[in-house]
Amino acid sequence: MKKLNYPYTQEAIRDLQVGDVVMISGKLFTARDAVHKYLYDGGRSPVELKNQILYHCGPVILQDARGLYSVNGAGPTTSTRQEPYQSAIMEKHGILGVIGKGGMGPKTLEGCKKFTCVYLHAIGGAAQVLSAKIEKIVGVYLKDFGPSEAMWELEVRDFPVIVTIDASGSSLHEDVKKHSESRLKELLNIR
Amino acid sequence: MNKEKTKTVLIDSFLELIRKTSAELPPDIITALTYYAKQEDANTKASWAVELMEENIKLAKEKSAPLCQDTGSLLFYVDYHSGLGVSTLELKSAIQKAVILATEKGYLRQNSINSITGKNEPSNVGPSHPHILFEEQGEEFIDARLILKGGGCENVGVQYSLPHAPLSAGRDLEGAKRVILDAVLQAQGKGCSPGYLGVCIGGDRSSGYEESKRQLLRAVSDENPLPELKHLEQEIVEMANQLGIGPMGFGGKTTLFGCKIGHLNRLPASFFVTISYMCWSYRRQGMRLASDFTISKWHY
Ligand code: SF4
Numbered sequence: 001m002k003k004l005n006y007p008y009t010q011e012a013i014r015d016l017q018v019g020d021v022v023m024i025s026g027k028l029f030t031a032r033d034a035v036h037k038y039l040y041d042g043g044r045s046p047v048e049l050k051n052q053i054l055y056h057c058g059p060v061i062l063q064d065a066r067g068l069y070s071v072n073g074a075g076p077t078t079s080t081r082q083e084p085y086q087s088a089i090m091e092k093h094g095i096l097g098v099i100g101k102g103g104m105g106p107k108t109l110e111g112c113k114k115f116t117c118v119y120l121h122a123i124g125g126a127a128q129v130l131s132a133k134i135e136k137i138v139g140v141y142l143k144d145f146g147p148s149e150a151m152w153e154l155e156v157r158d159f160p161v162i163v164t165i166d167a168s169g170s171s172l173h174e175d176v177k178k179h180s181e182s183r184l185k186e187l188l189n190i191r
Numbered sequence: 192m193n194k195e196k197t198k199t200v201l202i203d204s205f206l207e208l209i210r211k212t213s214a215e216l217p218p219d220i221i222t223a224l225t226y227y228a229k230q231e232d233a234n235t236k237a238s239w240a241v242e243l244m245e246e247n248i249k250l251a252k253e254k255s256a257p258l259c260q261d262t263g264s265l266l267f268y269v270d271y272h273s274g275l276g277v278s279t280l281e282l283k284s285a286i287q288k289a290v291i292l293a294t295e296k297g298y299l300r301q302n303s304i305n306s307i308t309g310k311n312e313p314s315n316v317g318p319s320h321p322h323i324l325f326e327e328q329g330e331e332f333i334d335a336r337l338i339l340k341g342g343g344c345e346n347v348g349v350q351y352s353l354p355h356a357p358l359s360a361g362r363d364l365e366g367a368k369r370v371i372l373d374a375v376l377q378a379q380g381k382g383c384s385p386g387y388l389g390v391c392i393g394g395d396r397s398s399g400y401e402e403s404k405r406q407l408l409r410a411v412s413d414e415n416p417l418p419e420l421k422h423l424e425q426e427i428v429e430m431a432n433q434l435g436i437g438p439m440g441f442g443g444k445t446t447l448f449g450c451k452i453g454h455l456n457r458l459p460a461s462f463f464v465t466i467s468y469m470c471w472s473y474r475r476q477g478m479r480l481a482s483d484f485t486i487s488k489w490h491y
Contacts, residue, residue: 073260102381124383125472146311
């Protein structure tokens with residue numbers, strides 16, 4: 001098991017390989033469909049994203065009578081929807097990591113290699129385990145997109161993920177897909 | 192009981208149904224999931240994933256908080272009795288009110304988007320949200336079941352029209368088997384595997400999907416009355432678990448932890464096989480309402 005601590009650096013990212021379980025401690029910024037499209041279309045990022053990690057997540061947020069926020073569930077959402085945008089955002093904003101679920105495609109794989117970035121897979125559906133790792137909501141940006149689409153700045157400790165695309169261009173998703181495809185062909189006798 | 196009182200009791204009952212469904216996996220699902228999860232070798236990516244899943248199941252129940260932040264589409268199946276003095280209109284309004292309250296309390300995420308404006312509908316109530324299917328039945332109670340079906344697994348659901356040449360799938364059970372396994376392959380880990388399939392053989396484009404989801408209401412232990420479908424259900428699980436997709440698609444032995452298959456009549460010209468994929472966070476619950484509309488028992 002490896003640790004990844006804030007501030008994140010390119011060296012630390014290069015050290016991560018497909019299959020590594022990693023505990024992240026530090027900052028994460030949630031970004032899902034609306035934020036990705038916005039940044040891709042040239043929208044200005046409300047925070048400096050250089051060397052940061054984006055988290056594909058639409059949290060359940062509660063606000064109490066005093067206006068204070070708390071997280072009531074924050075697992076990853078499916079990442080493939082960001083496939084058209086992700087690599088461009090890596091290039092333009094210099095992010096070092098993306099956390100999500102379900103893996104990403106060839107463009108992102110290329111991007112990870114070119115711009116030194118990793119794809120970190122969190123356990124889909126593990127909203128409570130993962131939100132228990134959030135120590136603090138530091139801020140919220142792009143609130144107009146609605147609470148689950150907004151960009152939340154989170155402080156996490158020992159946030160568990162596994163590397164499924166690394167900066168050298170390996171992808172666990174490709175391996176599993178190829179293997180399972182050929183298994184099915186064998187099982188069904190298809191040539 | 193007066194109308195106002197009836198309404199309050201109904202809302203309370205439905206609110207509790209939503210809370211329980213969102214926070215607690217039913218025992219039959221936990222047992223099935225754990226059984227398959229145990230097959231994973233220790234210290235693998237797969238075993239690491241299922242351990243976190245199990246921890247999450249415990250934590251959500253303890254905290255009475257959503258198992259998954261995608262609290263999904265709400266699918267209500269309500270079998271009502273007309274002699275109980277409450278109409279389907281009244282039931283619908285109680286369910287909608289309960290959904291609004293459940294959202295305020297954080298049992299549900301604000302999860303409903305207007306498809307034209309793209310705006311979030313904060314109350315979670317809108318066209319087909321929640322989705323309610325009523326059916327009248329003869330006995331003096333109301334049975335209400337609820338499935339919360341998230342977007343990740345819904346997106347990997349698929350409908351095949353047989354024959355399907357690329358898989359050499361003809362219009363028979365062997366053909367159905369081929370396309371069902373292909374659906375599992377295409378899904379990879381994206382529906383948050385290990386998954387559970389609800390399948391419908393036959394029907395039309397819409398009834399096929401509806402029936403495939405209805406299959407997900409069957410208890411894990413529920414045996415298919417048709418021997419050939421019972422056999423197919425087992426075969427699908429066994430074969431799918433040889434694909435090596437594993438939990439979350441990390442590779443491993445557990446890709447499916449169940450499969451239920453139903454059938455509807457079809458037209459001579461069409462042969463659909465419809466697959467609804469349910470993620471490991473298989474949230475479904477059901478309650479029986481007594482004549483005073485309080486919950487008299489849980490179905491799972
Ligand atoms: S597929 Fe299921 S477990 Fe995964 S994120 Fe969606 S609702 Fe949650």
